[in-house]
Amino acid sequence: xxxxxxxxxxxxxxxxxxxxxxxxxxxLTKENNGIRVYEKRMTIKNGVEIYEMSNGLSYSKDxxxxxxxxx
Numbered sequence: 001x002x003x004x005x006x007x008x009x010x011x012x013x014x015x016x017x018x019x020x021x022x023x024x025x026x027x028l029t030k031e032n033n034g035i036r037v038y039e040k041r042m043t044i045k046n047g048v049e050i051y052e053m054s055n056g057l058s059y060s061k062d063x064x065x066x067x068x069x070x071x
Contacts, residue, residue, distance in 0.1 A: 012027065014027070014059075014067050014068065014069070015062075015066040015067060015068065016066075017066075017067050019061050019065040019066065019067065021039065021051065024051070024053075024059060024067055025037060025038065025039070025053075027067075028053060028055055032055060036054075037053050037054050037055045038053065038054045039051055039052070039053060039054075040052045040053060040054055048060050048061075048070075049061070050070045051070075057069055057070075058070040
């Protein structure tokens, strides 16, 4: 009789990703089932860099340098 096993998930939350653009792109690509996500443009609003990505969302870093979805 064979035994089934459960692989422990290595899921991460957005705020756990290092505060670099390559790390964000890698994370978003993984979350997008391997379909590459890329930066469309970067703007600065009230001194905050906002990255518009090809997945239709925009991202910025909070005061602690953690990624968040820009509102």
